[in-house]
Amino acid sequence: MSLLTVDALRVRHRAVTVLDGVSFAIAAGESLGLVGESGSGKSQTALAVLGLLPATATVEGSIRFRDEELRGAGRAQLDRVRGSRIAMVFQDPMSSLNPYLRIGVQMAEVLQQHRGSSRAAALHDAARLLDAVRISDPRRRLTQYPHELSGGMRQRVLIAMALLAQPELLIADEPTTALDVTVQAEVLAVLDDLRRDLGLALLLITHDLGVVSGNCERMAVMYAGRIVEAGNTADVLTRPAHPYTAALLATRPVLEGPRPIRLPSIAGQPPDPARRPQGCAFSPRCQQVMPICQTHAPVLRQQRDRSCACHVGDEPLLPTDGAADRNFA
Amino acid sequence: MKPALLRQPAIAVPAAILLLIVLLAVFGPWLAPQPFDAIDFDAEWGAAPSAAHPFGTDDLGRDLFARVCVGGRLSLAVGLVSTLVSLAIGITWGAVAGWFGGRVDAVMMRVVDILYALPFMFFVILLMVLFGRHELLIFVAIGAVSWLDMARIVRGQTLALRRQPFIDAAVVSGLGNAAILVRHVIPNLLGVVIVCATLTVPQAILVESFLSFLGLGIQEPATSWGALVNDGARAMEATPWGLIFPAGFLVLTLLAFNWLGDALRAALDAPRR
Numbered sequence: 203m204s205l206l207t208v209d210a211l212r213v214r215h216r217a218v219t220v221l222d223g224v225s226f227a228i229a230a231g232e233s234l235g236l237v238g239e240s241g242s243g244k245s246q247t248a249l250a251v252l253g254l255l256p257a258t259a260t261v262e263g264s265i266r267f268r269d270e271e272l273r274g275a276g277r278a279q280l281d282r283v284r285g286s287r288i289a290m291v292f293q294d295p296m297s298s299l300n301p302y303l304r305i306g307v308q309m310a311e312v313l314q315q316h317r318g319s320s321r322a323a324a325l326h327d328a329a330r331l332l333d334a335v336r337i338s339d340p341r342r343r344l345t346q347y348p349h350e351l352s353g354g355m356r357q358r359v360l361i362a363m364a365l366l367a368q369p370e371l372l373i374a375d376e377p378t379t380a381l382d383v384t385v386q387a388e389v390l391a392v393l394d395d396l397r398r399d400l401g402l403a404l405l406l407i408t409h410d411l412g413v414v415s416g417n418c419e420r421m422a423v424m425y426a427g428r429i430v431e432a433g434n435t436a437d438v439l440t441r442p443a444h445p446y447t448a449a450l451l452a453t454r455p456v457l458e459g460p461r462p463i464r465l466p467s468i469a470g471q472p473p474d475p476a477r478r479p480q481g482c483a484f485s486p487r488c489q490q491v492m493p494i495c496q497t498h499a500p501v502l503r504q505q506r507d508r509s510c511a512c513h514v515g516d517e518p519l520l521p522t523d524g525a526a527d528r529n530f531a
Numbered sequence: 532m533k534p535a536l537l538r539q540p541a542i543a544v545p546a547a548i549l550l551l552i553v554l555l556a557v558f559g560p561w562l563a564p565q566p567f568d569a570i571d572f573d574a575e576w577g578a579a580p581s582a583a584h585p586f587g588t589d590d591l592g593r594d595l596f597a598r599v600c601v602g603g604r605l606s607l608a609v610g611l612v613s614t615l616v617s618l619a620i621g622i623t624w625g626a627v628a629g630w631f632g633g634r635v636d637a638v639m640m641r642v643v644d645i646l647y648a649l650p651f652m653f654f655v656i657l658l659m660v661l662f663g664r665h666e667l668l669i670f671v672a673i674g675a676v677s678w679l680d681m682a683r684i685v686r687g688q689t690l691a692l693r694r695q696p697f698i699d700a701a702v703v704s705g706l707g708n709a710a711i712l713v714r715h716v717i718p719n720l721l722g723v724v725i726v727c728a729t730l731t732v733p734q735a736i737l738v739e740s741f742l743s744f745l746g747l748g749i750q751e752p753a754t755s756w757g758a759l760v761n762d763g764a765r766a767m768e769a770t771p772w773g774l775i776f777p778a779g780f781l782v783l784t785l786l787a788f789n790w791l792g793d794a795l796r797a798a799l800d801a802p803r804r
């Protein structure tokens with residue numbers, strides 16, 4: 203059974219539809235990478251799951267965590283789930299910590315809230331987790347203020363903090379985008395180890411295909427507020443079914459080694475969510491565009507272990523030449 | 532807040548001036564030749580400053596130095612108490628309005644707007660006339676006016692803070708509203724609150740002085756700087772020191788608070804690193 207099931211999620215900000223029927227599921231202990239260009243709706247998806255969208259946003263569809271419906275849940279219900287069962291790590295480690303509170307105080311607070319732990323017990327657990335995210339001298343770190351730590355260290359503190367109450371699902375929204383490349387690799391390694399050790403499910407949001415290929419069992423590709431393709435990571439990367447995924451891969455420079463590479467740009471711009479083209483949102487940029495693409499939006503259809511939303515995919519899955527033999531370390 | 536702040540002359544100088552004034556107000560009466568309400572029958576009434584009476588005497592032969600110190604106690608106390616009242620009400624009101632937003636915010640801020648629009652001085656004067664000149668009434672009246680600015684500023688800051696990632700992080704970690712407000716929002720308002728409080732003190736002192744100047748404030752023989760200025764102004768030509776000393780302290784105090792507030796604002800606005 204799935205841990206988190208998002209079904210036909212639509213999010214509107216007044217007249218602007220930013221998510222237009224997003225569906226995916228994450229099983230317990232599984233890692234799902236959510237990829238897409240900036241503005242495709244990845245963060246909106248995460249915020250919707252956690253009930254963090256502004257009160258003025260309209261949210262439709264279903265967000266089930268185990269057997270609890272989270273869409274439209276009240277503050278009290280959300281507070282029970284957030285932190286203790288679903289935790290989140292944000293993109294910017296510099297501003298995600300309260301500058302006025304010591305690391306230890308901020309970490310302990312979470313446990314005092316969810317477990318009713320004493321301050322001393324909470325600090326003990328906090329130190330243990332700092333150790334788990336490979337922060338040296340955790341006891342001393344607990345007494346420091348955020349500005350005394352480097353960016354990579356703060357992000358590891360945030361990961362430790364997110365895992366304190368032993369959640370079942372961790373949502374990480376571009377957790378390494380704000381960090382140096384070398385630090386990125388370190389933080390991702392910590393995340394991956396912890397996930398395996400703790401049997402944690404992970405929703406990893408990124409625009410970096412390298413990050414997905416290294417850290418996620420399954421991946422979903424978002425475009426203009428929709429998931430256009432989803433499947434096993436290795437499969438999708440070697441045999442992309444959607445022209446958008448293929449384009450992402452095709453324009454990706456082939457470099458040796460495991461260095462993460464930013465998504466290259468594809469000709470044209472992603473559509474403004476306020477003025478989405480009729481039919482398939484990718485059609486204006488698509489190399490394989492057909493007449494039907496400009497009139498009818500394709501639906502996401504599942505074929506064995508792969509889903510794809512493309513009229514081209516109405517035929518059996520396209521083996522996209524050239525992409526198959528690339529190396530996605 | 533930080534010792535480093537006191538190393539900036541723009542902050543250290545007004546802070547030092549205020550410290551001296553406070554020390555003088557607190558300990559000055561013991562140094563004075565006679566109690567503030569005692570009459571020196573040996574000295575000339577309305578005597579000029581001399582070794583015996585450094586600030587001279589007033590037209591009843593009371594030592595002006597003692598009276599300026601004691602008046603300072605009251606003026607400073609009014610400033611302090613009203614500021615505390617305004618802090619308590621203003622922070623609570625503003626933070627709750629800003630945090631919950633929406634309808635709660637709209638209603639709470641309309642209340643502030645309405646209170647702003649009322650001619651407060653007029654009401655205070657009316658109350659004083661109706662209920663007599665009660666010291667408590669002065670405190671309440673001034674406190675009631677001065678929290679409005681605080682509430683507006685705190686609300687604005689809370690709205691801005693709500694968009695900070697660490698507040699989102701606190702929300703997703705499952706902390707409740709009260710915990711977030713007390714632990715994460717209010718401590719981060721400290722900078723603006725300190726600045727605003729520093730600027731509220733002189734306002735309150737000024738309002739009290741104004742009331743006293745109109746003869747509606749503090750009652751004889753107790754006194755405040757405003758009341759002393761009022762007395763002094765009446766005999767301005769004959770005994771100018773009766774006006775100069777209390778007015779000088781009043782102005783210096785107001786200026787020092789305003790300097791300090793501006794300097795603190797400049798210092799706290801500078802990017803934190």
Ligand SMILES: Nc1ncnc2c1ncn2[C@@H]1O[C@H](COP(=O)(O)OP(=O)(O)O)[C@@H](O)[C@H]1O
Nearest residue numbers: 215218220239240241242243244245246247475
């Ligand atoms: N409050 C809002 N009102 C209108 N549009 C919004 C709002 N918040 C986000 N958007 C739009 O939603 C789209 C998706 O944003 P987001 O989920 O942050 O993208 P990303 O995939 O880069 O995380 C963007 O085009 C953004 O401009």
Ligand SMILES: [Mg+2]
Nearest residue numbers: 244245375376
């Ligand atoms: Mg984003």
